[in-house]
Amino acid sequence: MNIVLFGAPGAGKGTQSTLLVERLGMVQISTGDLFRAAIKNKTELGQKAQSFMDKGELVPDSIVIGMVDEVLAKLENKSFILDGFPRTSAQAEALGKILSQRALEIGKAVFLEVPREELLGRLTGRRVCKSCGAVYHVQSKPTKVAGVCDVCGGEVIQRNDDKEDVIATRLKTYEENTLPLRTYFKELNKYVEVNGAQDTETVFSNIKRVIS
Numbered sequence: 253m254n255i256v257l258f259g260a261p262g263a264g265k266g267t268q269s270t271l272l273v274e275r276l277g278m279v280q281i282s283t284g285d286l287f288r289a290a291i292k293n294k295t296e297l298g299q300k301a302q303s304f305m306d307k308g309e310l311v312p313d314s315i316v317i318g319m320v321d322e323v324l325a326k327l328e329n330k331s332f333i334l335d336g337f338p339r340t341s342a343q344a345e346a347l348g349k350i351l352s353q354r355a356l357e358i359g360k361a362v363f364l365e366v367p368r369e370e371l372l373g374r375l376t377g378r379r380v381c382k383s384c385g386a387v388y389h390v391q392s393k394p395t396k397v398a399g400v401c402d403v404c405g406g407e408v409i410q411r412n413d414d415k416e417d418v419i420a421t422r423l424k425t426y427e428e429n430t431l432p433l434r435t436y437f438k439e440l441n442k443y444v445e446v447n448g449a450q451d452t453e454t455v456f457s458n459i460k461r462v463i464s
């Protein structure tokens with residue numbers, strides 16, 4: 253089954269997507285990863301996307317949809333997880349179109365519910381490796397050596413979009429644009445909700461249950 257995994261920034265979409273990939277063999281389509289790859293490779297779309305992400309704003313639909321469609325074209329019949337997309341009702345409509353052109357369908361839209369207080373703590377403490385993308389947290393998952401990646405020895409930094417003023421903007425943008433998607437997916441009878449403020453394994457088994 254193909255799914256959309258959505259929720260606030262910091263709700264755990266990336267972590268749960270990784271588990272779905274490792275344990276259920278699904279393919280993760282993360283727009284965040286697509287952007288970072290495009291930015292690292294300095295593609296035209298990547299540079300455009302970066303200027304929006306640095307300010308905590310949404311990347312325009314035309315850029316995002318083009319990137320997602322390229323990935324959908326290479327799926328080879330594997331089930332996929334859309335992680336971080338769609339973020340707006342307009343994107344959801346556009347997604348519906350590109351999926352039907354490729355004879356694909358979303359089975360469930362899983363919403364990860366996490367209280368705002370918890371989100372703030374998770375986001376401001378998040379650190380990432382500049383080289384391999386490994387994710388750390390100053391309290392819950394620190395690196396062994398400060399500022400150095402445990403996996404590859406790369407430099408571990410706070411992303412611009414994880415800084416406090418940008419986080420406030422991200423949460424506001426999310427509340428205005430993404431939260432209304434709950435109604436969109438409810439009307440399509442695809443909406444399911446999972447409590448994301450639990451430990452990783454509990455959240456994962458709840459997701460597995462609602463999509464099986």
Ligand SMILES: [Zn+2]
Pocket residue numbers: 381382383384385386401402403404405406
């Ligand atoms: Zn690393």
